[in-house]
Amino acid sequence: MSNEKHLTTSGFEGYELLDSGEHEKLERFGDVTLARPDTQAIWKKNNPEAWAKANAVFAFTNGKGAWKKNSEIPETWPVSYGDVSLETKLTNFKHVGIFPEQEPNWSWSAELISKLKEPEVLNLFGYTGAASVVAAKAGAKVTHVDSSKAIITWCEKNAVASKVPENSIRYILEDARNFAKREVRRGAKYDGILLDPPAFGRGAKDEVWKIEEDLLPLMETLRELLSHAPGSFFLLNGYAAGYSPLSFKQLVESVFPGEHVEFGELQIREQNTERVIPAGMYVRFSRSRAIT
Secondary structure, rough: OOOOOEEEEEEEOOOOEEEEEEOEEEEEEEOHHHHHHHOOOOOOOOOHHHHHHHOOEEEEOEEEHHHHHHOOOOOOOOEEEEEEEEEEEOOOOOOOOHHHHHHHHHHHHHHHHHHOOOOEEEEEEEOOOOHHHHHHHHOOOEEEEEEEEEHHHHHHHHHHHHHOOOOOOOEEEHHHHHHHHHHHOOOEEEEEEEEOOOEEEEOOOEEEEHHHHHHHHHHHHHHHHOOOOOOOOOEOOOOOOOOOOOHHHHHHHHOOOOOOOOEEEEEEEEEEOOOEEEEEEEEEEEOOOOOO
């Protein structure tokens, strides 16, 4: 049996989806309001007047995207999620360092971690580390793996700003596949694994990652790393165009047969309406029994 369920972010103290439509979304990150493209938002805007108040807009001109600032914005600014503080800034690729649709997964992993004794958690393709910081604050020892030195530095800043206990996060600058294989050779086990692979990317030594070729072999490696104990958990996020939540669900079930998985869309709910923006997909499970 599998349970399909959409996970919806309704906002949190540091974030709101204020309006959406006409291939854009208007969001509040902390004290800054941003307008960004979103191909899913094909409907009409509810409140066109609100968009004039955006502090910055990401727009494409002649095929090239760039931010246009309508007011003074700090180079970086904080966004709060509970007792976590996440540094936010405008990047060249319309992102700001936070994917708020992950909020239901943050709370899910934190709850599971809080029930385990000194859990070890592996976060592959960890990006700026919101999930790593949340896991560490919940009591985990986290191994955070990413192939970008700048991104790992960003995660370190988030950990410091969030007052993560010293030595709770181990930072690894390496290709995710190479690291996972080495961990298998040394007999490592993790109580939780978080996996958020891109469709395409490059490792720390310019190794090429293609999700259509590399995801299944990586998943099979991770099967060897996940603890067999009750309470161990696994989360796969997906943003790759061309795949459905059902595809990812069947992938996870093929690698971890017998697990009761949840799967579905990640969504962000618009403030004061029932509209949502589809924002990716997930598959996750927590073991209720020991695996022999």
